[in-house]
Amino acid sequence: MYLRNNFTIFLLAVTLLMFCWMGTALCDDDDEGLGEASGGVMQGWQSDFNLDNRIFADQGENSYFILKPGFQIVLADEDDRVTLTVMDETREVGNIMTRVVEEREEEDGELVEISRNFFAIDADNGDVFYFGEEVDIYKKGKVVKHEGAWLAYEGDALPGLIMPGSPKIGMKYYQEIAPGKALDRGEVISLTETFKTPAGTFDNCLKTKETSGLNPLEKEYKRYAPGIGQIQDEDLLLVKYGYIVEE
Incomplete structure (x- = not known):
């Protein structure tokens, strides 16, 4: 018992x-x-960037992000193509002068999206911040919607960190802070990647994993080469880069 x-x-x-x-x-x-x-900001990911104590510039560069007018990167695979161009154009967002970067996306030779992205760089440490985007989504040559558009300081939206000036392995940060619209996040997972593209083989590349606070199951990997910027976005690889030469 x-x-x-x-x-x-x-x-x-x-x-x-x-x-x-x-x-x-x-x-x-x-x-x-x-x-x-x-659609809210989660703990464990940096979302407070002490923006009030920063001095911003609308052009400049750090090791992995060039924000100077005329610089262009083209990523492509057999079917799709993305062209990123730093425009000779600025946009004021929340009293901060930002630089416009145009992104054109093509699928099977057909234009599917043009976005105008707004960036500014910390003049002291090189952190590049993302202040929002205007989005035009095309179907058969006509704009059909603007899904994904957001702008810092409208509603609860705030700037996100798109590229740290001094990235370190393990850094986790919000790239977009627009609750309910855009909550992309970046995590630095390597600084020593060697990666081959049609435009060349690059050493000491930065590799990031990106996820979304709106859809935790989504993730993608990107690589950035020193002195160039983005060289890979999933299956899209760098095929061309440099400053546009006006004829």
């Missing part, structure tokens, strides 16, 4: 512990899920 009672108590204790553990795990998962589903 004594042994049976003690064994019963033991089973009850183990069961109670299991329920407590499961409850904690479920609560943790639910907390994260609710945060993601509601």
Whole structure:
């Protein structure tokens, strides 16, 4: 009887512990899920960048991001093509003068999207911030929607960090902070990649993993070469880069 009672108590204790553990795990998962589903900023990812104490410039560069008028990067695979061009154009966003970077996306030779992205660089440490984008999505040559557009300081939207001036492995930061619209996040996972593209082989490349606070299941990998910038976006590889020469 004594042994049976003690064994019963033991089973009850183990069961109670299991329920407590499961409850904690479920609560943790639910907390994260609710945060993601509601389109809010999650803990563990930097979202406060002390913007009020920074001096911004509308052009400049760091090791992995060139923000100077005329610089262009072309990424492509057999079917698709993305052209990124730093324009000789600025846009004021929330009292900050930003530089316009045009992104043109083509699929099977057909234009599918043009976005005008707004960036500014910290003049002291080279951090590049993303202030939003205007988006035109095309179908058969006509604009059909503007999905993904957002602008810092409209509603709850704030600038995000698109490229640190001094990236370090393990850095995790929001690239876009527009709850309910755009919550892309970047994580630095390597600074020593060697990567081959049609435009050349590059050493000491930065590799990032990007995810979205709006869809935690989505992820993609990008690489950036020193002195050039982006050289890979999933299957799209660098095929051309440099300053546009006016004829």
